[in-house]
Amino acid sequence: MTTPQPSTRPPQAAPGEPLLCAEGLHTHFELRQWGFVRVGSVRAVEGVDLTLGAGEAVAVVGESGCGKSSLARTLLGLHRPTGGTVRFDGTPLNGLSGRALKRYRARVGYVQQDPYGALPPFMDIQRILAEPLIIHGVRGRAERERRIDTALAEVGLTPAADTRRKFPHQLSGGQQQRVVIARALLLRPAMIIADEPVSMLDASVRVEILELLRRVQREHRLALLYITHDLSTVRHYVDRALVMYGGRIVEQAPVTDLLARSGHPYTEALLSALGDPDADNARRQREVPGGEPPSLVHPPSGCRFHPRCPHAMQGKCEVEPPPPDFRPRADHRVACWLHE
Amino acid sequence: MSPWLQGLTRLRQYPSALAGLGIIVLLVAVAIYAVTAIPYSEARDLWRSGEAWQDLPTSAPPVWADRLLGGDAPRTIRVATDDVVMEQERYEGVRLQRATLPVEFPYGGFPQEVNLFVESQFDDRQPFVRLTWRTPDGEAIPLGARRVGESERISISQDRQLESRLGFAPQVGLFTDAAPGTDDPQVRQGTYELVIEAIQFEETATLDANLVVYGQVHGLFGTDHKRRDLAVALLWGTPIALAFGLLAAVGTTVTTLIIAATGVWLGGWVDAAIQRLTEVNMILPLLPILVMVGTLYSTSIWLMLGVVVVLGIFSAGIKMYRAMLLPIREAPYIEAARAYGAGNARIILRYLVPRILPVLIPTFVTLIPTYVFLEASLAVLGLGDPVLPTWGKILNDAQAQSALYHGHYYWVLEPAALLMLTGLGFAMLGFALDRVFNPRLRSV
Numbered sequence A: 001m002t003t004p005q006p007s008t009r010p011p012q013a014a015p016g017e018p019l020l021c022a023e024g025l026h027t028h029f030e031l032r033q034w035g036f037v038r039v040g041s042v043r044a045v046e047g048v049d050l051t052l053g054a055g056e057a058v059a060v061v062g063e064s065g066c067g068k069s070s071l072a073r074t075l076l077g078l079h080r081p082t083g084g085t086v087r088f089d090g091t092p093l094n095g096l097s098g099r100a101l102k103r104y105r106a107r108v109g110y111v112q113q114d115p116y117g118a119l120p121p122f123m124d125i126q127r128i129l130a131e132p133l134i135i136h137g138v139r140g141r142a143e144r145e146r147r148i149d150t151a152l153a154e155v156g157l158t159p160a161a162d163t164r165r166k167f168p169h170q171l172s173g174g175q176q177q178r179v180v181i182a183r184a185l186l187l188r189p190a191m192i193i194a195d196e197p198v199s200m201l202d203a204s205v206r207v208e209i210l211e212l213l214r215r216v217q218r219e220h221r222l223a224l225l226y227i228t229h230d231l232s233t234v235r236h237y238v239d240r241a242l243v244m245y246g247g248r249i250v251e252q253a254p255v256t257d258l259l260a261r262s263g264h265p266y267t268e269a270l271l272s273a274l275g276d277p278d279a280d281n282a283r284r285q286r287e288v289p290g291g292e293p294p295s296l297v298h299p300p301s302g303c304r305f306h307p308r309c310p311h312a313m314q315g316k317c318e319v320e321p322p323p324p325d326f327r328p329r330a331d332h333r334v335a336c337w338l339h340e
Numbered sequence B: 001m002s003p004w005l006q007g008l009t010r011l012r013q014y015p016s017a018l019a020g021l022g023i024i025v026l027l028v029a030v031a032i033y034a035v036t037a038i039p040y041s042e043a044r045d046l047w048r049s050g051e052a053w054q055d056l057p058t059s060a061p062p063v064w065a066d067r068l069l070g071g072d073a074p075r076t077i078r079v080a081t082d083d084v085v086m087e088q089e090r091y092e093g094v095r096l097q098r099a100t101l102p103v104e105f106p107y108g109g110f111p112q113e114v115n116l117f118v119e120s121q122f123d124d125r126q127p128f129v130r131l132t133w134r135t136p137d138g139e140a141i142p143l144g145a146r147r148v149g150e151s152e153r154i155s156i157s158q159d160r161q162l163e164s165r166l167g168f169a170p171q172v173g174l175f176t177d178a179a180p181g182t183d184d185p186q187v188r189q190g191t192y193e194l195v196i197e198a199i200q201f202e203e204t205a206t207l208d209a210n211l212v213v214y215g216q217v218h219g220l221f222g223t224d225h226k227r228r229d230l231a232v233a234l235l236w237g238t239p240i241a242l243a244f245g246l247l248a249a250v251g252t253t254v255t256t257l258i259i260a261a262t263g264v265w266l267g268g269w270v271d272a273a274i275q276r277l278t279e280v281n282m283i284l285p286l287l288p289i290l291v292m293v294g295t296l297y298s299t300s301i302w303l304m305l306g307v308v309v310v311l312g313i314f315s316a317g318i319k320m321y322r323a324m325l326l327p328i329r330e331a332p333y334i335e336a337a338r339a340y341g342a343g344n345a346r347i348i349l350r351y352l353v354p355r356i357l358p359v360l361i362p363t364f365v366t367l368i369p370t371y372v373f374l375e376a377s378l379a380v381l382g383l384g385d386p387v388l389p390t391w392g393k394i395l396n397d398a399q400a401q402s403a404l405y406h407g408h409y410y411w412v413l414e415p416a417a418l419l420m421l422t423g424l425g426f427a428m429l430g431f432a433l434d435r436v437f438n439p440r441l442r443s444v
């Protein structure tokens, strides 16, 4: 398989409304003492605007604890948003219930971080993959088996008959993640949300899994939301990237543009860490950028990044949060006063 | 291979598991034999009937117990007029019927009792019967003469007149050649005869007699104070005990598990309500409530089962399962299941519950005998099922009849042994299952 280049396929100019569209999305978790006294809240997602066109691959990049998973879960309908709206294919998700929510879930695949944890340990692969089909009313054992075999072949787990009889603990991490991807593909979704799909895998299989995701995304014209803390895994696998910091999107641009001409000091810090050839992956993550990640319970005033920002402007950055749409270029948006 | 099959094959490495399994299979076989050999309603009626047991001795230990101790206690001897030739002589207007019933008596002890059951058919005039006892020496001892009705029991050993004539209780005096009043009369072994002479006044009248010389020992399991063969109660007690234990264990564990999982999954007020109910229920004492229900309402075993299950639902097990399920609730595979559309019921039954089944199965197996014991305890307390024979009711009877004081150890030991065997079988299997399944649970 050749590594697909983003240039081979231009970012989707969404005709009409994009497939997924989130506006002003907030997800806060209440902090309670003794189970009922409210003592504050974790603002894991704070005012996120996000669009994802059909067949478009988009990355969300950010350091640990910035709210990436919370964003993913909110988009999946696993968390009820505290504010804002999510529309999928023109239908708002808020207040969606019962059958409609179930239909939405059939159209969105979910790939989690920990492949072993994502597979029920007491079921064999056959059973694991049959579950979504049963839930969504795919009748007939033969039909289910056919679809399971197709999905397993698609993720490269052949012969499928061997894999079907195994239990998750009998597979390697990479194979487990392939099963998770097969499960996400089974219901022929229109979108896949992959939350750090390779961060718990051996470095040797990361590229394989990412390429697999990219391949199925293209073959099925899926929308892909790829969440990662590792900017180095973004380049070849997505069309567009969003940088998240402290619950907010601070920059978004086509991936080549973002990597070449980043606009936000935080993105720059991430990129400069990538450039260091000696540091190994893990150390790189910890060292950059300098300073503490922001508290989501008591976030810094103004721009969330100002306490760590080398370009912070006194009297400006700590006072007023920057609007998210300064546009240094047409398809490049930055939330930073430097671009005012 | 599925983890379950793996676990079961590993079970083979535990001899105690195989022994326990063997005991359980044996008990189940006995239970199946019991219900097929004596149907439920028949067993119930049999145990309550007095007539069915009239030719068995009272509180007789099993034969083997006596023989093991070197005893030579007599067994029960039955001789009927049907077994011998009935002589008949005709006189004017009357018939004289004569039957000689031989009693072969080779034992070293005296019988417990001697009864003659007489049945006669006539229109108007009762036959007149005269009885004579013949010792092996040929000596004849008159046992008196009387009119007999349609169905009558002539208790020879209860005959006070005979007793004073013989100088011994009749069942002793008739079987010894010791001088009257001797302190330690010895049995005279040999063939005795009972001669029955009946005068019939009607041409079509009949007479059937059945002599029972009651032994001191009976069968494999002995008898109780109502002459009932303990074999029946021990046999039928098996399916009852197993059914009660199994149903109670299934009823409580399955409901407890599902309720615990529901509370954990739904959380919020559902969980809170389940927790409070459990706490209240935990301080409710089971036994006194059962005693109350039994005293005020009914001691039917099925009602007791119902109460046990209802009180067992919100048992301490809920707390245990909850503690085990709470971390599982957060498992990524559950989140994944929600993301592909699994509903609450499916998540509870297919994703939460199976995860703790490995812990549940051994607990469940060891729980069965505790309910068997509970049923027995209730019966000992006098709250046994009013109609069914159970192990506990045998113990209750034994206690009421001061069996141990009278040296009737078999009466207590037999049901106790079965109870212990049941406990042992399930415990051995349960502990082995625990060892097989729980290391796995820790590793997954």
Ligand SMILES: Nc1ncnc2c1ncn2[C@@H]1O[C@H](COP(=O)(O)OP(=O)(O)OP(=O)(O)O)[C@@H](O)[C@H]1O
Binding pocket: A029, A030, A042, A044, A062, A063, A064, A065, A066, A067, A068, A069, A070, A071, A229, A296
């Ligand atoms: N269900 C929840 N209840 C309360 N707080 C939560 C919950 N889920 C997440 N949080 C908090 O929200 C914040 C953001 O968490 P989130 O998992 O979204 O971050 P992340 O960017 O995915 O981090 P990571 O890289 O570690 O996965 C964290 O401080 C976390 O403790």
Ligand SMILES: [Mg+2]
Binding pocket: A068, A069, A070, A195, A196
């Ligand atoms: Mg995360």
